[in-house]
Amino acid sequence: MLLHKPYGVLSQFTPEPQSRWGCLAEWVPIPNIYAAGRLDADSEGLLLLTDNGRLQQRLTDPRFGHWRQYWVQVEGCATDRQLDQLQRGVMIQGRLTRPATARLLAENETQTIGDRQPPIRERRSIPTCWICLELREGRNRQVRRMTAAVGLPTLRLIRHSIDLMDGDKHLSLEGLDPGKWREVTRTEDHRLQRLLSRPATNR
CATH class of the missing domain: 3.30.70.580 (Pseudouridine synthase I, catalytic domain, N-terminal subdomain)
Known part of the structure; x- marks a missing residue:
């Protein structure tokens, strides 16, 4: 189920x-x-x-190596350079992550996301954005470590799908x-x- x-x-x-x-x-x-x-x-x-x-x-x-798709709300506005870094791989815990896919979520996609209980912490002076990140590995807290490595701390993390x-x-x-x-x-x-x-x- x-x-x-x-x-x-x-x-x-x-x-x-x-x-x-x-x-x-x-x-x-x-x-x-x-x-x-x-x-x-x-x-x-x-x-x-x-x-x-x-x-x-x-x-x-x-x-x-099943692909897993995550919708990730991060602190800051992701740039093309940061998305490219996530795709090529970043160093976490002494090892490079495997190639991934990363893109900004479209507005119609983010509109389907409900509020979290309790709500995330937000700072008025710092914007946030949603990233779609697809990985083929599952190391400990990998998504959070990856986004932090490129300067985008994770605020909210949702696994949206699993490819069989x-x-x-x-x-x-x-x-x-x-x-x-x-x-x-x-x-x-x-x-x-x-x-x-x-x-x-x-x-």
């Missing part, structure tokens, strides 16, 4: 002792399913939940409000099953 994970929720069904964050069990009352991949508690967006261990492993194994296979349709947040979930369609389930027979990509 697909969940639009809200801000402030861990990508797990068991709460952390003495944590200020909530957990998935507060939003999805279904036993014996797990998150295939993670989003930090302070991030939002698409999370695939499954009881299929092979599928969970396939979606999180870096050898398979090159040239195939993706799973996305469309039609899902924060905190809502749905079962995958028959077509989506068929694509997920085909994914299990796909060979690993060369890295």
Whole structure:
């Protein structure tokens, strides 16, 4: 099933002792399913939940290199040079990130984004903008580290979609409000099953 994970929720069904964050069990009352991949508690967006261990492993194994699309609100107005840096790769934690795609979100796209609860911090003297960033790797807090490396601190981070296979349709947040979930369609389930027979990509 697909969940639009809200801000402030861990990508797990068991709460952390003495944590200020909530957990998935507060939003999805279904036993014996797990998150295939993670989003930090302070991030939002698409999370695939499954009881299929092979599928969970396939979606999180870096050898398979699934594209993930993030909508990122950053502090400042992104320039062409900064977007080019994000695409070519930046150095984080001593390693260069893999080539990515980066562009400014169009106005009609940003109009579909609802307010976050609680709202982000804003400074009147500093403008913000939204970037669409697509990655094929998932290092620890990578999007936030990448935008910071080019001088654009992340204020809000939403995973919008996950591509299952090159040239195939993706799973996305469309039609899902924060905190809502749905079962995958028959077509989506068929694509997920085909994914299990796909060979690993060369890295």
